[in-house]
Amino acid sequence: MVIVVKAGGRVLAGNLDGLLDDIARLARGGGKLVFVHGGGDMVSEYTRRMGLEPRILVHPSGLRSRYTGPEELEVYIMVMAGLLNKRITAGLIARGVQALGVSGVDLGLLRAERKKRIIIVNERGRKQAIPGGYTGRITGVDGRALGRLLREASVVTLSPLALGMEGELLNVDGDQAASKTAAALKASSLVLLSDVPGVILDDRVLDRIPSAEEARRIAGLVGKGMNRKLLMAAEALENGVGRVVIANGLAENPVESALQGGGTLVEEEPRQ
Amino acid sequence: MVIVVKAGGRVLAGNLDGLLDDIARLARGGGKLVFVHGGGDMVSEYTRRMGLEPRILVHPSGLRSRYTGPEELEVYIMVMAGLLNKRITAGLIARGVQALGVSGVDLGLLRAERKKRIIIVNERGRKQAIPGGYTGRITGVDGRALGRLLREASVVTLSPLALGMEGELLNVDGDQAASKTAAALKASSLVLLSDVPGVILDDRVLDRIPSAEEARRIAGLVGKGMNRKLLMAAEALENGVGRVVIANGLAENPVESALQGGGTLVEEEPRQ
Numbered sequence: 001m002v003i004v005v006k007a008g009g010r011v012l013a014g015n016l017d018g019l020l021d022d023i024a025r026l027a028r029g030g031g032k033l034v035f036v037h038g039g040g041d042m043v044s045e046y047t048r049r050m051g052l053e054p055r056i057l058v059h060p061s062g063l064r065s066r067y068t069g070p071e072e073l074e075v076y077i078m079v080m081a082g083l084l085n086k087r088i089t090a091g092l093i094a095r096g097v098q099a100l101g102v103s104g105v106d107l108g109l110l111r112a113e114r115k116k117r118i119i120i121v122n123e124r125g126r127k128q129a130i131p132g133g134y135t136g137r138i139t140g141v142d143g144r145a146l147g148r149l150l151r152e153a154s155v156v157t158l159s160p161l162a163l164g165m166e167g168e169l170l171n172v173d174g175d176q177a178a179s180k181t182a183a184a185l186k187a188s189s190l191v192l193l194s195d196v197p198g199v200i201l202d203d204r205v206l207d208r209i210p211s212a213e214e215a216r217r218i219a220g221l222v223g224k225g226m227n228r229k230l231l232m233a234a235e236a237l238e239n240g241v242g243r244v245v246i247a248n249g250l251a252e253n254p255v256e257s258a259l260q261g262g263g264t265l266v267e268e269e270p271r272q
Numbered sequence: 273m274v275i276v277v278k279a280g281g282r283v284l285a286g287n288l289d290g291l292l293d294d295i296a297r298l299a300r301g302g303g304k305l306v307f308v309h310g311g312g313d314m315v316s317e318y319t320r321r322m323g324l325e326p327r328i329l330v331h332p333s334g335l336r337s338r339y340t341g342p343e344e345l346e347v348y349i350m351v352m353a354g355l356l357n358k359r360i361t362a363g364l365i366a367r368g369v370q371a372l373g374v375s376g377v378d379l380g381l382l383r384a385e386r387k388k389r390i391i392i393v394n395e396r397g398r399k400q401a402i403p404g405g406y407t408g409r410i411t412g413v414d415g416r417a418l419g420r421l422l423r424e425a426s427v428v429t430l431s432p433l434a435l436g437m438e439g440e441l442l443n444v445d446g447d448q449a450a451s452k453t454a455a456a457l458k459a460s461s462l463v464l465l466s467d468v469p470g471v472i473l474d475d476r477v478l479d480r481i482p483s484a485e486e487a488r489r490i491a492g493l494v495g496k497g498m499n500r501k502l503l504m505a506a507e508a509l510e511n512g513v514g515r516v517v518i519a520n521g522l523a524e525n526p527v528e529s530a531l532q533g534g535g536t537l538v539e540e541e542p543r544q
Contacts, residue, residue: 046350050321074355078318082354083346086433086441090377094439100378105362107372107425145424152420153379161358167366169358 001188002150003031003255004241006178008038010195011249012084019193020088022255024095027154034146034185036158036178039084040066047075057120060127063224065135068171073134076171080159081105089157100153103161104138105169107145110177112136112162112170136162136170138177143184179232183239190236191258192229193249198264199226207261210269212237233266243267273460274422275303275527276513278450280310282467283521284356291465292360294527296367299426306418306457308430308450311356312338319347329392332399335496337407340443345406348443352431353377361429372425375433376410377441379417382449384408384434384442408434408442410449415456451504455511462508463530464501465521470536471498479533482541484509505538515539 003026007019027033043066044054052075055067068076081103089101104110115132122128149156160177164170175192182190198205201221209215212234219230226246233244247263248254257263275298279291299305315338316326324347327339340348353375361373376382387404394400421428430453432446447464454462470477473493481487484506491502498518505516519535520526529535 046322049323050318077358078350078354080354081358082350082352086349086353086375086377090435090439090441093377093380093435098379100374102372102374102378103358105358105365105373107370108365148424152417152424163362163365167362169362 001032002034002185003189003191004034004036004178004182004185004187005191005193005255006036006038006174007193007249008174008195009041011193011254012037012039013041014195015250015254016091018252019249019254020091020095022253023155024092024097026255027092027097031154032150033155034150034158034181035088035155036160036174036181037084037088038160038174039080042084043076043079046079047072050075057118060119060121061224063228068133068135070134073169073171077161077169081161085157085159092155092157097155098153099155099157100149101157101159102149103159104172104177105161105163107142108163109142109146109158110138110162110172110180111140112138112164112172114164114168114170134168134170136164136172138162138172138180141180141184146181146185173228175229175232179236182236182241186240188242189259190233190241190244191255192233192244192246193254193258194225194229195248195250196226197248198246199230206264209264209266212268215266230266237266237268273304274306274457275461275463275531276306276308276450276454276457276459277463277465277527278308278310278446279465279521280446280467281313283465283526284309284311285313286467287522287526288363290524291521291526292363292367294525295427296364296369298527299364299369303426304422305427306422306430306453307360307427308432308446308453309356309360310432310446311352314356315348315351318351319344322347329390332391332393333496335500340405340407342406345441345443349433349441353433357429357431364427364429369427370425371427371429372421373429373431374421375431376444376449377433377435379414380435381414381418381430382410382434382444382452383412384410384436384444386436386440386442406440406442408436408444410434410444410452413452413456418453418457445500447501447504451508454508454513458512460514461531462505462513462516463527464505464516464518465526465530466497466501467520467522468498469520470518471502478536481536481538484538484540487538502538509538509540
């Protein structure tokens with residue numbers, strides 16, 4: 001049974017040691033985990049240190065994303081597949097875990113289709129199509145190869161990079177990478193950690209969402225970051241993942257706590 | 273049978289496509305390879321782009337090396353384990369090879385002892401001891417784990433990083449990493465590629481060095497970069513590597529050509 005955990009940059013910045021302690025405990029107890037990490041804030045920081053100004057795009061949905069030109073892609077690869085991936089992996093090994101750090105490029109684990117054009121809202125508030133840069137939509141995950149790596153390692157630390165159709169390296173969304181990876185591995189659990197306690201609706205954290213269909217419905221009612229997580233959760237459930245938990249990565253023992261009912265559990269309830 | 277290939281930064285800058293074509297041909301023909309890459313020039317370039325001036329140390333032997341403080345280490349990890357490792361790996365996959373990029377940190381493949389002090393020659397020409405920074409001497413290679421990764425991949429691209437005794441990430445020498453890796457795998461061949469055609473003595477490229485002992489003797493007669501390669505070649509032979517070839521990475525088909533007699537072959541001749 002495999003657990004896939006995704007944690008964004010704010011969780012890494014605010015609770016890296018707590019998170020690694022927790023992942024290490026699960027791994028030492030015999031668990032097999034894939035840890036997909038984000039790190040957007042750190043990419044922005046290093047982009048600035050390299051003398052580039054990060055370009056943030058506003059989409060018609062209100063979602064914001066980073067524009068990845070060729071220079072931004074270099075920084076993205078360096079920070080994600082280099083600094084963050086190796087620090088996390090070394091931190092797990094120091095905790096007695098057989099950890100292996102890879103990116104979606106390695107063994108062609110993640111394949112993606114480059115976004116040709118992106119529709120954005122420009123500074124005058126008008127919709128505009130711009131070239132997509134080095135950003136991709138994941139089209140395939142090699143679950144077999146990942147499964148074989150999990151025979152050699154208890155934890156595979158996976159950076160959200162993918163190989164494009166022409167062999168180019170692409171930036172892919174971490175939540176999407178985690179969801180598609182969990183589906184390819186038929187993971188028992190997918191845990192999506194961010195800096196909020198779960199799915200919040202009418203000022204209340206939802207304990208439970210009883211179906212993928214319901215997750216899609218609620219996705220239309222929440223903010224844009226959580227919207228994406230809910231759509232990814234629904235897709236994971238529909239593709240054979242046992243359950244998805246959306247939880248607070250800044251909590252104590254964040255993964256264990258999510259698996260034991262903290263946060264919002266998205267799971268198909270048996271029909272009566 | 274495993275072949276270990278090491279190529280330094282100048283080979284990567286001058287002949288990356290030729291080198292990857294050649295490695296891919298060997299891998300597609302059924303070979304298993306570990307490709308240890310250097311990249312010092314690129315580390316210096318990005319160190320400058322991050323607003324840091326690379327500090328080059330002069331050792332009493334005349335050898336020069338880069339000083340690795342905490343900030344320099346970050347750049348080293350980003351360039352080596354990030355940008356270079358993933359570009360090389362993607363380039364091999366685009367050529368139809370099952371390639372996996374890792375660093376010496378992953379699975380604890382390379383372990384090193386941090387150099388506490390380094391003796392340098394300061395600007396006034398005096399010997400001086402300075403703190404060693406984040407540089408290590410390799411103390412162990414997990415040949416079993418590497419061997420298992422070579423069941424999943426035809427080529428493992430290995431960045432010269434290692435885990436220190438306290439779980440810290442350390443910069444290690446690429447030639448040393450290649451030699452110790454070849455020994456741990458009992459590789460049939462170790463190919464050390466740089467921008468010169470082989471071991472040059474009295475203006476002539478040596479075809480053959482008939483023993484580890486002789487390699488150590490000649491090491492005392494050549495320049496400092498080649499000195500280190502010869503000592504690493506001798507150590508590899510003494511630890512079960514079939515043969516070592518020191519050859520020109522800028523040549524056509526550099527690995528194939530080295531394996532077929534280009535460059536300087538260091539091999540124990542059967543005693544008569």
